[in-house]
Amino acid sequence: MIAFKDLHKIYIMGEERVAALDGVSLEIAAGEHVAVVGPSGSGKSSLMNILGGLDRPTTGTYRFDGEDVGGFDDDELAEFRRRRIGFVFQSFQLLPRLSALQNVELPMVYAGVSRGERRERAAAMLDRVGLGTRKGHKPTQLSGGQQQRVAIARALANGPDLLLADEPTGALDTHTGEEVLALFGELNAEGLTLVVVTHDPDVAAQARRRVTFRDGKIVQDDAGVAA
Amino acid sequence: MNLIQLQRAEASPAARRRPRRDRAAMPWIELVRFAAGAIVAHPMRSVLTSLGVVIGVAAVVMMTSIGVGAQKQITSRIASLGSNLVIVQPSAARLGGGGGFLSQGAGSGISLRDGDVEAIRNRVEDAVAVAPLVRSQAQVVAEGANWNTRVEGVTPDYMVARDLGLASGRMFDDREARQGRKVAIIGQTVAANLFGSSDPVGQRIRVRTVPFEVIGVLEAKGQSSFGQDQDDVVMAPLQAVRSRLVGRRLRGDTVMSIYVKAASDDLVDQVQEDVTNVMREQHKIQPGDDDDFSIQNMASVLQASQAALATFTILLAAVAGVSLVVGGVGIMNIMLVAVTERTREIGLRMAVGAKRHDILIQFALESVALSLVGGLIGLIIGVLGAFVIAKVGAWPAAIPAWSGPLALGFSTLVGLVFGAYPSWRAARLDPIEALRRE
Numbered sequence: 198m199i200a201f202k203d204l205h206k207i208y209i210m211g212e213e214r215v216a217a218l219d220g221v222s223l224e225i226a227a228g229e230h231v232a233v234v235g236p237s238g239s240g241k242s243s244l245m246n247i248l249g250g251l252d253r254p255t256t257g258t259y260r261f262d263g264e265d266v267g268g269f270d271d272d273e274l275a276e277f278r279r280r281r282i283g284f285v286f287q288s289f290q291l292l293p294r295l296s297a298l299q300n301v302e303l304p305m306v307y308a309g310v311s312r313g314e315r316r317e318r319a320a321a322m323l324d325r326v327g328l329g330t331r332k333g334h335k336p337t338q339l340s341g342g343q344q345q346r347v348a349i350a351r352a353l354a355n356g357p358d359l360l361l362a363d364e365p366t367g368a369l370d371t372h373t374g375e376e377v378l379a380l381f382g383e384l385n386a387e388g389l390t391l392v393v394v395t396h397d398p399d400v401a402a403q404a405r406r407r408v409t410f411r412d413g414k415i416v417q418d419d420a421g422v423a424a
Numbered sequence: 425m426n427l428i429q430l431q432r433a434e435a436s437p438a439a440r441r442r443p444r445r446d447r448a449a450m451p452w453i454e455l456v457r458f459a460a461g462a463i464v465a466h467p468m469r470s471v472l473t474s475l476g477v478v479i480g481v482a483a484v485v486m487m488t489s490i491g492v493g494a495q496k497q498i499t500s501r502i503a504s505l506g507s508n509l510v511i512v513q514p515s516a517a518r519l520g521g522g523g524g525f526l527s528q529g530a531g532s533g534i535s536l537r538d539g540d541v542e543a544i545r546n547r548v549e550d551a552v553a554v555a556p557l558v559r560s561q562a563q564v565v566a567e568g569a570n571w572n573t574r575v576e577g578v579t580p581d582y583m584v585a586r587d588l589g590l591a592s593g594r595m596f597d598d599r600e601a602r603q604g605r606k607v608a609i610i611g612q613t614v615a616a617n618l619f620g621s622s623d624p625v626g627q628r629i630r631v632r633t634v635p636f637e638v639i640g641v642l643e644a645k646g647q648s649s650f651g652q653d654q655d656d657v658v659m660a661p662l663q664a665v666r667s668r669l670v671g672r673r674l675r676g677d678t679v680m681s682i683y684v685k686a687a688s689d690d691l692v693d694q695v696q697e698d699v700t701n702v703m704r705e706q707h708k709i710q711p712g713d714d715d716d717f718s719i720q721n722m723a724s725v726l727q728a729s730q731a732a733l734a735t736f737t738i739l740l741a742a743v744a745g746v747s748l749v750v751g752g753v754g755i756m757n758i759m760l761v762a763v764t765e766r767t768r769e770i771g772l773r774m775a776v777g778a779k780r781h782d783i784l785i786q787f788a789l790e791s792v793a794l795s796l797v798g799g800l801i802g803l804i805i806g807v808l809g810a811f812v813i814a815k816v817g818a819w820p821a822a823i824p825a826w827s828g829p830l831a832l833g834f835s836t837l838v839g840l841v842f843g844a845y846p847s848w849r850a851a852r853l854d855p856i857e858a859l860r861r862e
Contacts, residue, residue, distance in 0.1 A: 246856050249775070251774075251775065251855050251856050252856055271779070271780055272779050272780070272781075275774065275777055275778060275779040275780070275782075276777070276779075278774075278775060278776070278777050279776065279777025280777075284775050284776070286859065290768065290771075290772045290775075290859060292769055292772065294461060294462075294465045295461075303773070303776055304776035304777055306450060306454050307450050307773070307776060307777040307778050307779075307782065308450075308777065309450050309451065351776070354776075355776075355777070
């Protein structure tokens with residue numbers, strides 16, 4: 198499904214050229230559960246940004262189901278993110294003004310889904326992540342674990358092909374973190390492709406495949422301990 | 425059916441083909457909802473932000489109402505005075521030049537004589553009425569009631585020249601005028617103040633110490649173009665007023681102004697020219713020397729005052745418009761703050777699929793909405809304010825029909841112009857940076 202070929206990402210900082218990604222080639226098949234690990238500055242965030250269509254590689258190709266995502270313009274990337282990618286962030290990134298339900302609706306608004314259908318689907322999503330009774334709550338009225346589950350429901354709203362999670366349990370305690378991971382496990386079991394960027398060995402251990410980055414290169418690509 | 429299958433099943437065949445671009449953009453109504461949500465989220469801030477535009481628009485509406493009101497009033501007043509009227513007055517402005525100043529002396533400004541009136545009457549063909557006038561301010565008494573008013577000494581022609589009508593009684597005739605009979609026509613204001621609701625015709629009044637008999641009451645005429653109450657007047661034969669009331673200061677044949685009415689509008693210029701020639705001859709003014717009288721026709725007064733008032737209106741509106749610009753700067757300021765505050769929100773919206781122009785339009789709409797709501801409130805306040813000015817103040821205020829669209833148009837423009845930069849800043853944010861912002 199995903200094919201990176203000889204990907205480079207170079208940032209120019211003053212006089213210096215910093216290669217955040219230095220020739221990365223990677224393939225991820227549909228239905229995989231991949232953990233991307235490595236120390237900070239190793240390039241895993243850059244990979245994640247390119248993978249999610251938030252950024253473009255400097256050189257190299259990125260194909261997603263055969264489409265040349267690396268060559269998309271801003272609007273095409275927005276379109277790509279909307280249709281294909283669900284993001285889960287460490288800090289949840291819920292809009293504080295909106296209720297849980299409205300937060301989940303947001304991606305569908307940009308997809309042009311009608312109000313009634315949006316509401317129905319968002320409610321179904323929240324039921325699915327176990328927050329059926331908290332639909333009207335504002336993020337501040339929810340615990341961290343609940344907020345992350347709202348964020349996951351939002352990520353799933355447009356039926357993405359790929360769920361991208363960046364340290365999804367980083368802001369959660371062990372117990373709620375495990376709940377979120379269990380939810381990821383279920384989603385993956387249902388067929389959703391999952392890429393998780395993490396420092397946490399427990400999170401990485403849950404993935405079936407682990408890709409290790411160092412200095413912008415993949416240094417290891419192996420199967421982790423299956424959950 | 426599990427969640428993922430549920431989602432996939434809902435995707436139509438068209439969606440599964442996945443064109444790289446879909447042309448069906450998100451509906452505008454959603455962007456309007458986003459903008460409205462952001463405005464409602466900070467009610468106090470939104471109100472304060474709009475306040476600048478509220479004040480600006482209210483000021484513009486009120487100022488244009490004042491200007492247009494004045495314009496309208498002056499037009500109708502001058503028209504009611506008679507636009508085919510030519511008025512000759514002595515010119516006080518003979519300053520400078522050889523010996524001019526010394527030769528003037530006290531009262532030398534008054535240079536119109538009965539002879540001039542006669543000459544005009546005889547020699548200006550297209551004049552239908554030639555009416556001399558003297559004027560004085562005097563205390564008028566009737567049965568203990570007391571009123572200070574303008575006393576005008578006139579001839580019957582004055583009624584024709586000024587298009588005056590009588591509400592009751594009669595005008596004195598030429599014979600009475602020549603004899604200087606002590607009869608008077610009084611205006612509505614004088615009648616009301618001296619006689620209340622009883623009929624003044626046949627009553628006696630004293631003007632200063634001189635007794636007059638009231639023989640007529642003028643029709644109400646309202647304010648003049650110069651703010652004078654035209655009903656606050658006592659009219660009496662020229663001879664009587666000149667000799668008994670202002671005589672001490674005047675030579676026996678002096679008049680203060682001469683009203684000449686042209687037979688029609690087209691003849692006004694001709695009449696003015698003829699009158700000028702007659703007057704120059706009468707006063708033996710050498711070619712090249714300045715007139716010692718001034719001559720005006722109401723059409724040119726009307727034009728001049730309209731032009732002046734139009735300038736005045738534009739000036740007022742421009743000054744008020746400055747506050748609208750200040751209001752716009754306030755909006756820009758708050759929108760810049762909002763973009764900074766909501767950087768993460770912008771990043772998140774982009775991450776879930778908002779295009780740059782979705783963000784641009786959302787913030788532009790927010791700015792326009794703030795400005796437009798301010799404009800709407802300002803319009804209401806401005807219209808009410810204009811009404812209050814019209815009612816309470818002496819100033820006539822008319823709200824022109826175009827002030828509504830103008831106010832709303834301008835506030836939309838202000839919102840667009842001053843919202844453009846903040847919106848552009850929001851739209852060009854890098855989603856990665858934006859999401860990382862604390």
